[in-house]
Each structure stands twice: as structure tokens, then as C-alpha cells.
Amino acid sequence: MTTGRSFGNKEKGKALPARALTVKQERVIIAVLGSRTIREACRASGITTSTYYLWLKQPDFARALRGRREALITRAMDRLEGGLAFALGRLVDLVPLRIKESKGLKGRVTVLERSASRNRPEEA
Numbered sequence: 789m790t791t792g793r794s795f796g797n798k799e800k801g802k803a804l805p806a807r808a809l810t811v812k813q814e815r816v817i818i819a820v821l822g823s824r825t826i827r828e829a830c831r832a833s834g835i836t837t838s839t840y841y842l843w844l845k846q847p848d849f850a851r852a853l854r855g856r857r858e859a860l861i862t863r864a865m866d867r868l869e870g871g872l873a874f875a876l877g878r879l880v881d882l883v884p885l886r887i888k889e890s891k892g893l894k895g896r897v898t899v900l901e902r903s904a905s906r907n908r909p910e911e912a
Contacts, residue, residue, distance in 0.1 A: 795860045804837070808848040808852070809848060809849060810853055811848055812833065812834070812835060813843055813852075815833045815834075816829060816830065816833040816835055816840060817849075817852060817853050817856055819833045819851065820840075821856060821857060821860055826840060876903055
């Protein structure tokens with residue numbers, strides 16, 4: 789007994805597994821992540837907004853959209869953190885010694901140095 793949908797495609801007597809998402813659903817997910825609005829994404833994908841919201845009620849589609857959105861956000865945050873660590877390290881390196889010794893800025897520079905050392909990627 790096979791599970792899932794079979795579209796009549798047989799390979800050595802076994803039904804091929806069904807895809808969780810259609811090609812159009814895959815396309816609209818990519819468009820949603822790259823568009824400013826849902827309407828714009830739907831128009832670019834060739835579907836109506838009503839269809840998009842119907843698909844959003846399907847667990848597989850909603851899960852795929854959520855997963856890809858989270859992955860995109862994670863990648864963006866990783867890039868920002870890496871850039872911040874580099875920028876803080878560079879800023880600390882550029883602060884002249886005489887400013888480090890001044891009373892008013894010494895505490896602020898120390899905070900920047902500590903933050904930069906925590907965020908600086910380990911060197912190989």
C-alpha cells in the first residue's frame with residue numbers, strides 16, 4: 789500500500805511520492821520573500837491573492853513559507869552580526885591612543901573594545 793498521492797507515474801511497480809508543494813506554490817514563496825507586498829508577489833507568480841490566502845491555510849505551504857522566511861532572516865542576521873563585529877574591531881583600531889587615555893572617552897572605548905572582542909570571529 790502506498791501513501792500520498794499518485795499521479796499514475798510508476799517506477800518498477802511503485803508509486804512515486806507526491807510533492808508537498810506545486811511549482812506555482814514554490815514560485816509564489818520565492819516571490820513573497822522578494823516582493824514588497826503580497827499582491828505584487830501574486831501578480832509576479834501568476835496567481836490571485838485569494839489563491840495565495842487559500843494556500844496559506846494548507847499546512848505544507850504555510851510551513852514551507854515560514855521555514856524559508858526564517859532561513860532568510862537568519863542569514864541576514866548572521867551577515868549583520870559579522871559586519872558589526874568587523875566594524876567595531878575597525879573602530880577600536882582607529883581610535884588614537886590619546887583619546888583612549890582621556891577621562892571622558894576611556895569608558896566608552898572600553899565598552900567598544902569588549903564588544904568587539906566578543907563579536908570578532910575566531911581566526912584560523
